[in-house]
Amino acid sequence: MNLGKKLQSCKGETSRVQRDEGAKMKYYSLIDKVYGRKNLKQAYLAVRANKGAPGVDGQTVDAYGENLEAELDALHLELKTGTYEPKPVRRVEIPKPDGSKRPLGVPTVRDRVVQQALLNVMQPIFDPEFHPSSYGYRPGRSCQQAVAKAERYMNQHGLKYVVDMDLSKCFDRLDHDLILQGINRKISDGTVLRLIRQFLEAGVMKDGVYEDTEIGSPQGGVISPLIANIYLDYFDQAMKSRGIHIVRYADDILIFARSPRQAEKHKRIAYGILEDELKLVVNREKTQITSVYKGVPYLGFVIYRRYVGINPRKVKAFKDTIRKLTPRNHGMNVEAMVRRLNPVLRGWINYFRAANCKGAVQDLMGWIRRRLRMKQMREWKSWKALHKELRRRGYKGEFQKISMRRWRNSASPLLSLALPNSWFDEIGLVDLAGYEVGILHRYYEIQTTEAC
Numbered sequence: 001m002n003l004g005k006k007l008q009s010c011k012g013e014t015s016r017v018q019r020d021e022g023a024k025m026k027y028y029s030l031i032d033k034v035y036g037r038k039n040l041k042q043a044y045l046a047v048r049a050n051k052g053a054p055g056v057d058g059q060t061v062d063a064y065g066e067n068l069e070a071e072l073d074a075l076h077l078e079l080k081t082g083t084y085e086p087k088p089v090r091r092v093e094i095p096k097p098d099g100s101k102r103p104l105g106v107p108t109v110r111d112r113v114v115q116q117a118l119l120n121v122m123q124p125i126f127d128p129e130f131h132p133s134s135y136g137y138r139p140g141r142s143c144q145q146a147v148a149k150a151e152r153y154m155n156q157h158g159l160k161y162v163v164d165m166d167l168s169k170c171f172d173r174l175d176h177d178l179i180l181q182g183i184n185r186k187i188s189d190g191t192v193l194r195l196i197r198q199f200l201e202a203g204v205m206k207d208g209v210y211e212d213t214e215i216g217s218p219q220g221g222v223i224s225p226l227i228a229n230i231y232l233d234y235f236d237q238a239m240k241s242r243g244i245h246i247v248r249y250a251d252d253i254l255i256f257a258r259s260p261r262q263a264e265k266h267k268r269i270a271y272g273i274l275e276d277e278l279k280l281v282v283n284r285e286k287t288q289i290t291s292v293y294k295g296v297p298y299l300g301f302v303i304y305r306r307y308v309g310i311n312p313r314k315v316k317a318f319k320d321t322i323r324k325l326t327p328r329n330h331g332m333n334v335e336a337m338v339r340r341l342n343p344v345l346r347g348w349i350n351y352f353r354a355a356n357c358k359g360a361v362q363d364l365m366g367w368i369r370r371r372l373r374m375k376q377m378r379e380w381k382s383w384k385a386l387h388k389e390l391r392r393r394g395y396k397g398e399f400q401k402i403s404m405r406r407w408r409n410s411a412s413p414l415l416s417l418a419l420p421n422s423w424f425d426e427i428g429l430v431d432l433a434g435y436e437v438g439i440l441h442r443y444y445e446i447q448t449t450e451a452c
Contacts, residue, residue: 025125031191033121034114035079040072043116047109047222055108056090056205064109075110082191086111086199089218091206097317103172105204105218115199115222118192123226125186130229131236136250137225143299144354146249148443150256151303153245154292159256161263162296165270166286170251171224172216174231175279176200179217182230199223225250231278238273239266249299263289300352307356308440315360318348319367326371334376338429341368345430354440361432372429373419374410389418 033039047061054060064071078084089105096102107115127138135146153159179200180193187193199221204211217224228250239246244266245256255270257263267289274280290296296303300314325341332340345368349361380386383401390399395417402409409415425431 026186026188027125028188030121030187030189031079031195034117034192034195035076037072037076039117039120040075040113043113043120044068044072046116046120047112052109052112053092053106054090055106055111056087057108059109061109064113071110072113075114079114079195084114084195084198086114086202088203088205088210089220091204091211092220097313102219104220106220107199107218107222111199111202112222114195118195119223119226122183122187122223126226126230126233129186130233131240131246131248133245133247134229134233134236134249136248136252137229142443143249143351144440144443145445146247147299147301147303147308147354148440149445150247150254150296150298151308151440152444153247153256154296154303155305157245157256159245159258160293161257161260161289161291163253163255163257163263163267163270164288164290164296164298165253165255165267166283167251167253167274168281168283170232170280171219171228173280174217174228175215178278179227179231182234183227196223196227235270235273235278238277239270242269244269247298252299254296254298260289301355307438308354310352310355310357310360314352315364318364322368322371326368326375328374328378333379334372335427337372337375338424338427342428342430345432349430349432349435349437353435353437354443356438356440358433358437361435361437365431365433368432369421369424369429370410372424373415374407376419377404377410377415380404386414386418390414393418393420 044065048065051061075084087108089107089111092104092106093101094104123139130138133146133149135141135143135149150162154162176197180197183193183196200217201213203213204218217227232248232251236246236248239255247254247256253270255263255266257266267287271282274282292303292305295309297311300311302309302311321344322341325344326337330337377386380389381404383404386402386404387399400412400414402412402414
């Protein structure tokens with residue numbers, strides 16, 4: 001039974017759910033669903049699964065769970081009586097690839113539980129009516145689906161030109177009043193709306209100093225992604241009403257057109273909606289009009305006319321990660337290094353295997369094996385150990401005395417004979433080249449007339 005049917009089935013509470021003028025469901029009493037003990041328990045389990053750092057109170061997820069029933073009983077009572085008050089979020093900054101830093105807000109565990117409880121109730125209300133080309137932070141949707149939709153628009157629907165739009169600090173600029181207006185379209189429960197406003201205005205603690213939050217929804221908050229989608233759905237639907245095709249993953253937006261002139265027109269319309277109506281800021285330096293002929297970068301991929309590749313910057317970042325995990329002078333042996341490396345390899349290939357990247361993957365795998373051969377050379381220290389391994393493998397050719405410390409020697413045919421690809425299979429190294437790639441078509445969706 002869906003949430004609407006559950007709410008309608010409550011005897012003596014027929015006012016909980018009504019239909020507005022647009023014949024869409026509107027919810028007038030939801031707070032009891034939020035503070036229900038079963039929902040709070042499910043919320044805690046979700047928070048525990050996501051782990052995360054402590055908030056301003058220093059309490060960890062595990063510590064909160066040690067006295068879980070009492071903690072949830074206290075939350076239940078505070079939410080029921082309207083005495084619950086969230087604490088400020090703890091401000092942390094994480095580095096971005098371009099050298100700048102991304103501010104994150106870490107709520108306390110108990111606040112994350114309440115936000116998750118809100119999310120459990122609100123997500124099924126809003127998500128079904130979001131724009132069909134919105135993919136970020138939505139259940140059952142992925143980056144690969146967004147890329148597949150974009151690729152189809154360009155290569156199968158003739159929308160060859162794209163406005164690649166960049167929003168500047170989107171989460172930090174969400175207007176609180178507009179957030180609540182967006183939520184109020186579906187939810188008129190004053191207690192729920194007041195609770196959300198409390199989270200928005202809870203403030204932040206940075207280096208022990210409190211700062212007000214008069215604008216924005218902190219990245220790191222459990223409910224912030226849903227809030228951002230509710231906020232930006234206004235943009236999505238406004239573009240749809242004008243017959244303009246878009247694909248949006250969070251604040252990464254592509255707008256499609258048949259010509260450069262039409263792309264310019266669509267860009268001006270988008271500026272008006274985003275900046276004038278939603279009070280956001282478009283980064284005009286990074287926003288550009290490009291085409292499938294040049295390649296359209298999106299979510300780590302690059303979409304071309306005949307294929308989809310991996311963005312070279314993502315390959316470089318991946319290699320940088322591999323370098324950190326395979327240092328030559330570390331005391332860790334190769335087998336232990338492989339165990340540390342494998343989850344990273346699986347995660348990367350599972351994300352990018354949608355691309356046509358067979359050659360790139362083979363090159364990467366050769367480079368990774370070479371780094372591990374170099375590590376094994378360092379462990380051997382002497383060419384005598386190499387010769388011993390060659391003899392063990394039945395090598396009858398000429399032996400050479402080579403340095404075990406030079407990178408160029410890791411490409412020696414002798415090293416490949418001593419440490420063949422089968423050796424890496426034996427020690428359990430994940431083989432990127434063993435994965436099927438070029439599978440973007442699996443993420444295609446059935447196109448409808450509404451999928452603008």
